Amino acid sequence: MEYSEAKERYIEAWGSLGSSWGVNRTMAQIHALLMIATEPLSTEEIMEDLKISRGNANMNIRALLDWGLAKKVLKPGERKEYFATDKDPMVLATQVAKERKKRELDPIIRLLDEVSAVQGEGKEMQEFKKVTTNLKGFAKQADSVINTFIQSNSNWFFKILGKITR
C-alpha cells in the first residue's frame, strides 16, 4: 500500500470512529493528523491537508483544545499558533474518559438520583423506582472505576486488567 493511501484511510477511519465516540468527524480527523505529524501543525497546514475551510478548522481545533486532546505550541519568534497532541494512546484514552464522564456519566447520575426519588404507590411507579435505582447503582460503580482509571497512572491500571484477562 502507498503511504498516501494508508494515510487517507487512517484519517478517514479515525474520523468515523470519532463520530461514534461523541467527537465530531472533522475534530477526530484533525486529531488523527496531529497524531502522525512529525511536528506541530498550523491552522493553514490542517486546512490544506484535510481540505477544509478556515472556519471549520478553527472551530474544531478549539474543540480539541477544549477536550484536552490538543495543545497550543508557540514557536519562538513566530506569531502563528501551532498545534500538537500527545501521542500516547493511553493519554488519549484517559482524556476521552475524563471528558465523557463529565459530559455524560455525571449528568445521568444526577438525573437518576432525582427521578429515582419519586414518591407514590402503584405498580408502574414501583417498577420505575426499582429500575432507576438499579441503574443509578450501576452508574456509580462505573463512575468509581473510571475515576480510578483517570486518577491513577492508567498504565498501571491496564497492567492489572491485563493480568486478569490473560
Added chain:
Amino acid sequence: MEYSEAKERYIEAWGSLGSSWGVNRTMAQIHALLMIATEPLSTEEIMEDLKISRGNANMNIRALLDWGLAKKVLKPGERKEYFATDKDPMVLATQVAKERKKRELDPIIRLLDEVSAVQGEGKEMQEFKKVTTNLKGFAKQADSVINTFIQSNSNWFFKILGKITR
C-alpha cells in the same frame, strides 16, 4: 416530582445518552420505555407513549432486536408481537460492549493492521508506522479486556474491578 415528569425526564435523558453511545435517540428511548415497563409492550403502545409514527417505531424496534437489546415476546392466542428488554444493567452493558466491539473496535484493528504495514523510508512514514503500530497495540489490549468482560460473568469481572478501585 410527579411520576409523569420523572418518567419523561428519564426517557429524554436516556435518549440523548444513547446518541453519544452509537445508538440513535428514538432507539434509546424505546429501550428506556421497555426498561420501566411492567410487561412486554406492543408496537402500538410504544408509538402512543413516545408519540412516534408506526414506521419509526418499527425500524427502531428492529434495530434494538438487532443489537440484542430487546426480544420478541409472543402472548399465547395473540397475533400481535410484544417486546421486552432485560432489566439488568450489567446485561445491557455486556450487550452494548459486544456490539460496539464488533462494529467499531474490530474494524479499526483490521485497518491499523493494514496501514501500519506500509513500507518505505522517510521521516513522515516512519512516524506514521510508529503511531499506527502503537495504536494497534493499544486497541488489541482493549480488545482482550472487552472479550473477558463479554465472555465471563460480568458481575464477577466488575467485582474484581471494584476491589481495585476501592
Added chain:
DNA sequence: TTTTATTTTCAATAATATTTGAAAGTTATG
C-alpha cells in the same frame, strides 16, 4: 381462497448537524 390483522418498506419531508467564507475582531509590530 378471501378477508383481515399485522408488519415492513421506502420515497418524500422534516429536523439536525456541519461547513463555508467573508467580515469583524484581536493583537503584535513598525
Added chain:
DNA sequence: CATAACTTTCAAATATTATTGAAAATAAAA
C-alpha cells in the same frame, strides 16, 4: 497610531440523518 498578521465569529448554504405515512408485503384466520 496605523498597518499587517493572524484568529474568531456567524449567517447562509450544504450535507447528513431521522421521521412520517401511506402503500405493499406477509401471514394467520375465516
